[in-house]
Amino acid sequence: MELFSIRSLLLFLLFVYLYFRHFLTSKTKAKTGFRAYPVLGALPDFIRNRHRFLDWTTQVLSECPTNTAEFARPGRVHGILTANAENVEHMLKTNFENYPKGQKLISLLQDFLGRGIFNADGELWKVQRKTASYEFNTKSLRNFVMENVTVEIQSRFLPILSRAASSRPKRVLDLQDILERFAFDNICKLAFNVDPGCLDGDGTAGADFMLAFEDAATLSSKRFLYALPFFWKIKKFFNVGTERRLRESTVTVHQFADEIIRSRMESKGEEAEDLLSRFIGTQECSISKDPEFLRDIVISFILAGRDTTSSALTWFFWILSSRPDVKQNMLDELRTVRARNGKGIGETFRFDELREMHYLHAALSETMRLYPPVPLDTKACLKDDILPDGTVIKKNWFMTYHTYAMGRMERLWGKDCHEFKPERWIENGVYRAESPFKFPVFHAGPRMCLGKDLAYIQMKSIAASVIERFEIVVQNKDTCPEHLLSLTLRMKGGLPVMVNANERDL
């Protein structure tokens, strides 16, 4: 009996060895797409490439004839990844109803985002979208954002850079961290008219809130990358490891938000122009009378505005550090706008003046083409379907469009797709927008990003004021920084820079 078991064990081990040896050393390359091992599907390759998930999947998609591939691994993870513009249009617009977020995805983010707009489908989504769309189109909200951005730039952001420029010996700053603090202060003002003062840097209560928020977002996103997709549920049940930390950080975020919502509901939010007050004042009782729902809504908005603009700007300044030609074109444009509007050096730009900056707009879009703040976006498939390129997708599969890969597809952007070329966005001196299905950086169709215009206002204001006043010297600028894949595309280790004042331009 014992002999029999030892022999079975040896046979089993031999089988496992031969199995893996066959697939790992196989010279016969898989046709295209993700290599599918029997039983394990793409799991072995997934584990090997998890740390470089975006580049690995981009490589695979670029080799597929229609830039679309099927992906499956144990744990009922089965779906399609696409970098094909026609397929994106189909899922985000033409057959929108068939591709909601879906319960699987919603449950991953539920603890942190609750029923907020980012994590809702159907009626729950519609009611938030309707209210928010109306508010986002008002001139008063735009003015509110313009005013807050200007104050934050003048009173906090520029002084930090000035101090760094005059420090001896020169201080190294983490520009990514500063931009994230900026965006966090800004979005909290917009969301509930609270200034957490994170950019002030002297450790206020807001800083705890920001850290907890950051932790909750990062830990929630880790749930997507488990080799065994249900493993986070076990950890959550036993309240251990990352799941315990997620619970703690979520409690901190909720307490902070609940306190503000409670006091604002008591004062009926009459006087303020922030989003929370606008939601409290809405006719939609399902929203205005439910503090927990209000909290979820506000948290989704903070998430939307927190890391997106800072991610885009961090990559923008990194690229700029090795492209003096692009920086010069921007400086020329800024001088022209100043001259045209009779604006003195040092005065901040108004909204209409920002709109005249076509080249800057193009350079920011070009940055996001190569480094999209939201690099992947996943939906669920409700009913069997056939995509425009002929790919079959089954009920309950996931459907991901790969924005990061799309910016690197020759089919979409031509042979120079890997080059940074703001000029590709300019026609007769004017910015020319691309189809949102080819460039789905802000999503597309009925769920298109609501904050796109506000995001450009913020990014252009910051970029213009920095470029005119400072030279940003990136440390190790010739090494491409590693990605840190949270819910957004951040730089691993931040962006260390030194700052020089641009005396001749001021």
Ligand code: HEM
């Ligand atoms: C560079 C900056 C930004 C980028 C690249 C960006 C990108 C996106 C993307 C890809 C989505 C779809 C996400 C999903 O599938 O749920 C989205 C949705 C959204 N964004 Fe943005 N966003 C940016 C800035 C902002 C800002 C500053 C705000 C608000 C102040 C905002 C508000 C929203 C909202 C409310 C939604 C949800 C729309 C819906 O589900 O109906 N975004 N954004």
